Each structure stands twice: as C-alpha cells, then as structure tokens.
Amino acid sequence: MTDETPDREDDDTEERSESGEGGESRSSATPGPMVVLRGAREQLAELTGMTPESVSSFERTESGWLLEVEVLELARVPDTMSLLASYEVQLDPQGELTGYRRLRRYERGRSEPRGAGR
Missing domain, CATH: 3.10.450 (Nuclear Transport Factor 2; Chain: A,)
Structure with missing residues (x-):
C-alpha cells in the first residue's frame, strides 16, 4: 500500500501545476x-x-x-x-x-x- 501514496502525491502535483496553483502563474511566465x-x-x-x-x-x-x-x-x-x-x-x-x-x-x-x- 505504500506504493499508492507517492502516486497520489504525484497526481496532486500535476493537478496543481496544470491549474497554476502552488507555483508560478502562467500569465507571468515568459x-x-x-x-x-x-x-x-x-x-x-x-x-x-x-x-x-x-x-x-x-x-x-x-x-x-x-x-x-x-x-x-x-x-x-x-x-x-x-x-x-x-x-x-x-x-x-x-x-x-x-x-x-x-x-x-x-x-x-x-x-x-x-x-x-x-
């Protein structure tokens, strides 16, 4: 079951980066x-x-x-x-x-x- 936890964290990171949360916003990027x-x-x-x-x-x-x-x-x-x-x-x-x-x-x-x- 420990193998599933990193996968969920990776999914959350991907969702945040796609929506612009938790990092640089797309509009300010070069x-x-x-x-x-x-x-x-x-x-x-x-x-x-x-x-x-x-x-x-x-x-x-x-x-x-x-x-x-x-x-x-x-x-x-x-x-x-x-x-x-x-x-x-x-x-x-x-x-x-x-x-x-x-x-x-x-x-x-x-x-x-x-x-x-x-």
Missing part, C-alpha cells in the same frame, strides 16, 4: 518562441498594414527578442516581380513589439549576391 513569433507577425502587420511573409531570423537577446521578418510591400504580376522588404523587429521579453526598422527592399525573383546575407 512566452515560448512560437507564441512570440506569432505575436510579432500580428503586431508588425497591424502597425505597417503589410503582410508578413516569413521570419528569416529569430533570437533571444538580453533585452527580449530580435527577429528579421520578410514583408510583402507591393504585390505585382507576375509574382516574381513583387516587392518584398526585410524588417528587423525588436520585442520585449513578454513578446510586445518595442521597435522595427526596414533593413532592405528587393524583388521576390532576385537572389542576394553571395555573402550578402547575415
């Missing part, structure tokens, strides 16, 4: 990378009115997060002539956008010269 990534794309789209296409760089820094996001600035036909831009996006540790700036603009169909990337 968001994970996927949550930060999705939030950054949404915030940048809202601020610029342009559609983020992809995230080409993503890293955690001392002050939060730093991303490089590819944005569709001007849709053209054919699609290979559409104008894209790379934006550096800065976020605080909780994933709130604190700043952004355009790094470069380019046509979708053109590749960067060798060694031009970061």
Whole structure:
C-alpha cells in the first residue's frame, strides 16, 4: 500500500501545476518562441498594414527578442516581380513589439549576391 501514496502525491502535483496553483502563474511566465513569433507577425502587420511573409531570423537577446521578418510591400504580376522588404523587429521579453526598422527592399525573383546575407 505504500506504493499508492507517492502516486497520489504525484497526481496532486500535476493537478496543481496544470491549474497554476502552488507555483508560478502562467500569465507571468515568459512566452515560448512560437507564441512570440506569432505575436510579432500580428503586431508588425497591424502597425505597417503589410503582410508578413516569413521570419528569416529569430533570437533571444538580453533585452527580449530580435527577429528579421520578410514583408510583402507591393504585390505585382507576375509574382516574381513583387516587392518584398526585410524588417528587423525588436520585442520585449513578454513578446510586445518595442521597435522595427526596414533593413532592405528587393524583388521576390532576385537572389542576394553571395555573402550578402547575415
């Protein structure tokens, strides 16, 4: 019967951690990378009115997060002539956008010269 007691204690611990009791609350926890990534794309789209296409760089820094996001600035036909831009996006540790700036603009169909990337 002593084997059953630890199991019940483990179950209680799991229930407390799932409900947020007995430890750090979920709202104060640092968001994970996927949550930060999705939030950054949404915030940048809202601020610029342009559609983020992809995230080409993503890293955690001392002050939060730093991303490089590819944005569709001007849709053209054919699609290979559409104008894209790379934006550096800065976020605080909780994933709130604190700043952004355009790094470069380019046509979708053109590749960067060798060694031009970061």
